[in-house]
């Protein structure tokens with residue numbers, strides 16, 4: 181069987197260097213006659229990776245050993261515990277890491293990716309290229325010799341004919357000029373700054389026009405570095421709201437004069453490009469169907485079906501679970517909590533809009549319950565702005581408390597960056613504030629007691645709650661209890677001390693009960709679109725009462 185000569189080139193890039201290198205390599209592979217796309221890892225339909233035979237990954241490291249944003253979903257998928265260890269047996273691959281050895285976690289993302297691909301059965305054509313920005317020759321010092329070896333390996337494996345591609349260059353982008361009617365265009369306002377066009381606002385939370393007010397050099401003239409202090413002013417007197425951790429992204433604009441000059445040059449050279457024309461840019465797609473070797477086809481189809489099934493897991497679990505609203509929750513946990521216990525949680529707590537004084541008080545008390553948590557005034561922020569800010573600040577859980585006439589009545593825990601989001605109703609809230617002379621609350625990390633979380637859903641709920649707390653020191657005197665009785669989770673907090681031979685336990689509050697009513701697989705700003713992992717459907721209760729968190733009662737109620 182004649183196999184297509186093909187390689188997919190996928191990048192994870194935060195500031196475009198890896199993307200540029202990936203596109204450069206992709207051009208060379210075209211000239212060598214190889215087909216296949218170049219894409220950000222997150223843009224590649226990952227379930228198709230099992231059909232691929234050759235892949236090259238160009239992967240930067242950002243943050244402190246973190247993977248770039250445009251490979252996060254891809255990476256999360258690869259980390260799924262339920263992927264069989266032979267998922268990628270057909271794949272031969274290379275990983276190019278772009279990093280900087282002045283960071284502790286040098287090329288961490290590339291190293292982790294290489295290791296995970298090996299675990300999934302893929303075979304490396306070469307060791308990872310660990311390119312170092314600190315080298316005198318930059319990344320090229322490692323990249324150039326590594327690529328020579330890589331092309332040689334590809335040549336041996338795929339019998340590349342170097343002449344084949346020379347005349348058959350496949351462009352990266354397909355561009356078409358749309359010569360729109362000038363009056364229609366100006367009516368639509370499409371000639372305005374592109375960043376303010378209605379279709380682009382998603383990418384820019386609150387774009388604002390600014391002008392440079394001052395631009396002064398902060399280093400001495402004789403110093404080789406020219407470091408500038410720029411200050412900006414708003415043009416339309418808007419108020420700019422920002423909070424710690426916000427990222428300020430500057431998009432310089434071309435001046436009107438420069439734009440007019442450019443169109444003047446087009447006109448002088450009889451190039452038919454007018455300011456009101458639009459350029460439509462599409463990715464150039466080659467043929468999509470990759471022939472699979474006969475021996476592998478059966479296995480590939482089975483794997484594909486399995487992946488498709490798992491992608492629809494929550495939907496199907498709802499069906500399988502019948503009226504309970506889905507009980508097949510264990511598989512859908514993936515590894516949202518894979519760093520739990522390794523990295524401490526970082527929690528942001530806020531309220532619904534215009535909170536009452538009592539709700540604010542309750543949030544203060546919650547802040548003391550969760551170590552490493554902060555309160556945030558809800559203000560007029562949209563949920564998407566809040567979640568965006570939390571993600572940018574590595575918040576692991578975002579908690580929102582709602583109220584009904586001053587009584588806290590629900591608590592939503594949204595795990596970041598991707599979910600799940602669990603919603604609980606609250607009842608029987610007794611605040612510390614309501615108990616006179618209650619004394620200060622310990623700030624030690626608490627030990628946790630979970631009582632009677634026995635079903636899959638119970639264990640899932642326990643994880644959601646458990647990973648809000650960092651690992652305590654063994655000698656911590658603070659204990660928090662989540663005790664499930666008949667699907668009501670009682671929250672209690674105690675400290676203990678030795679009094680002679682006895683242990684003295686004091687409750688320190690607050691007290692409340694929680695009842696789970698929904699787990700969604702997304703985050704709060706996009707809940708509508710998220711799959712429902714589990715939902716309480718009380719109206720479908722049967723005569724025999726069902727319990728969801730445990731088959732057992734929890735404890736005997738006093739008469």
Ligand SMILES: Cc1cc2nc3c(=O)[nH]c(=O)nc-3n(C[C@H](O)[C@H](O)[C@H](O)COP(=O)(O)O)c2cc1C
Pocket residue numbers: 192193194195196197198199240241242243244245246248278279280281283284285286287288313
């Ligand atoms: C904010 C920031 C954090 C970085 N963290 C790391 C790191 O932890 N480890 C590392 O090897 N390189 C690190 N780097 C260096 C980048 O990986 C390197 O500059 C790379 O070329 C960036 O590629 P990209 O432009 O495709 O994102 C960091 C760079 C920046 C700007």
